[in-house]
Amino acid sequence: MLNFEFYNPTRIIFGQDTVKEIARYLPKDARVLILYGGQSATKNGTIDEIKHVLSPFYYNEFSGIEANPHFETLLNAVELVKKDKINFLLAVGGGSVIDGTKFVAQAALYRDEPWQILTREGPKVKDALPIGVVLTIPATGSEMNCRGVVTRAKTQEKLSFRTELVYPKFSVLDPTKTYTLPKRQLENGLVDSFVHTLEQYLTYPVDAKVTDAFAEGVLRTLIEIAPDVINKTHDYNSRANFMWAATVALNGVLATGVPEDWATHRIGHELTALYGIDHARTLALILPVLWRLKITEKQAKLCQYAERVWDIHSGSELEKAEIAISKTIEFFESLGMKMQLSDYGVTKDIELLLQRLEKHGQTALGEHQDITLAVSRKILEKI
Ligand code: NZQ
Numbered sequence: 043m044l045n046f047e048f049y050n051p052t053r054i055i056f057g058q059d060t061v062k063e064i065a066r067y068l069p070k071d072a073r074v075l076i077l078y079g080g081q082s083a084t085k086n087g088t089i090d091e092i093k094h095v096l097s098p099f100y101y102n103e104f105s106g107i108e109a110n111p112h113f114e115t116l117l118n119a120v121e122l123v124k125k126d127k128i129n130f131l132l133a134v135g136g137g138s139v140i141d142g143t144k145f146v147a148q149a150a151l152y153r154d155e156p157w158q159i160l161t162r163e164g165p166k167v168k169d170a171l172p173i174g175v176v177l178t179i180p181a182t183g184s185e186m187n188c189r190g191v192v193t194r195a196k197t198q199e200k201l202s203f204r205t206e207l208v209y210p211k212f213s214v215l216d217p218t219k220t221y222t223l224p225k226r227q228l229e230n231g232l233v234d235s236f237v238h239t240l241e242q243y244l245t246y247p248v249d250a251k252v253t254d255a256f257a258e259g260v261l262r263t264l265i266e267i268a269p270d271v272i273n274k275t276h277d278y279n280s281r282a283n284f285m286w287a288a289t290v291a292l293n294g295v296l297a298t299g300v301p302e303d304w305a306t307h308r309i310g311h312e313l314t315a316l317y318g319i320d321h322a323r324t325l326a327l328i329l330p331v332l333w334r335l336k337i338t339e340k341q342a343k344l345c346q347y348a349e350r351v352w353d354i355h356s357g358s359e360l361e362k363a364e365i366a367i368s369k370t371i372e373f374f375e376s377l378g379m380k381m382q383l384s385d386y387g388v389t390k391d392i393e394l395l396l397q398r399l400e401k402h403g404q405t406a407l408g409e410h411q412d413i414t415l416a417v418s419r420k421i422l423e424k425i
């Protein structure tokens with residue numbers, strides 16, 4: 043097992059009718075900005091419910107944060123924060139709104155060019171406004187982590203940041219808020235959380251028994267509940283288990299004491315930035331291809347995954363590894379994922395994608411830092 047430090051200060055307020063609890067955790071002098079996306083949170087009544095809870099406080103609102111939040115849009119929120127002397131940000135939505143809010147939290151107090159928050163200058167950020175979250179889509183884990191991803195529309199670049207300054211102070215996880223999610227977003231959330239778990243699990247064995255067992259539990263749970271999540275709109279328990287699984291998948295627990303391989307995400311971000319494909323759908327394209335290219339390096343863990351997650355107990359280690367890859371593809375396909383970029387109507391430009399990876403420093407990815415641009419090229423050729 044590898045050495046690790048674990049820190050996560052986010053309070054989780056989980057369950058039905060828990061939005062009202064946020065008033066207990068806001069500072070007395072809070073001047074709140076509610077940030078949200080398009081129409082979903084208004085249509086399902088969540089915004090009205092929140093406004094009612096916030097009535098003893100000063101609040102304002104900023105809507106229109108798009109999926110894969112735009113730097114340009116977020117700068118408008120930063121202006122409003124400054125103008126209105128906002129001192130607390132409340133994100134209502136999914137990964138896009140939460141990540142956008144985390145960016146605003148930093149940019150509102152940053153005196154230099156805000157794009158630096160997303161570049162190697164990022165560590166110069168020393169302060170951020172406090173954030174709270176009301177989660178409406180289980181997928182990214184952003185509600186309980188300190189990461190974010192923001193897109194600059196002008197240059198079609200999607201870049202990330204990571205700083206302990208943006209851990210939410212609290213996150214409300216009310217599974218009933220997911221009842222209005224369309225099928226496509228449910229599929230995306232299941233696949234994104236499944237892949238988050240795998241990118242921390244599917245490397246090489248280091249005898250981290252507790253972390254492996256947690257990851258296997260999350261994977262088995264997602265496989266088990268997926269049909270009910272998709273087919274039963276108002277099934278509280280499947281939505282509750284989905285919501286908690288997606289949060290645990292990327293709140294840091296599954297990274298304790300193990301190597302990680304985020305290559306699928308790094309390459310996927312370039313596909314979303316250039317072609318606008320949903321985040322989760324890029325992951326489903328890349329992960330199986332990457333595994334097949336790295337089957338020797340990952341064989342032991344693929345075999346463990348085959349046995350403990352897919353209950354495959356016959357065949358050689360290599361055969362089990364191959365079956366596990368096929369089972370994963372079948373699972374993704376059952377969730378509406380395509381296995382070729384052309385199925386999304388995209389004609390890929392491999393040279394441009396490789397240039398972007400190089401520009402963004404993604405030239406030595408994976409648990410052994412051996413996913414070089416040459417390996418990324420092979421992956422891109424096969425999708
Ligand atoms: O804009 P509205 O109208 O609210 O619609 C949203 C949006 O179009 C809709 N939606 C959300 N809750 C709903 C709902 N529709 C009906 N009922 C509800 N209850 O869903 C659409 C997608 O929302 P979005 O927030 O984009 O989805 P997701 O949570 O999958 O977030 C994706 C973003 O998070 C980033 C991704 O790259 C992408 O930008 N990620 C963030 C991570 C992190 N911070 O740790 C890690 C992830 O790997 C990922 O990179």
Ligand code: ZN
Nearest residue numbers: 182234238321
């Ligand atoms: Zn993801």
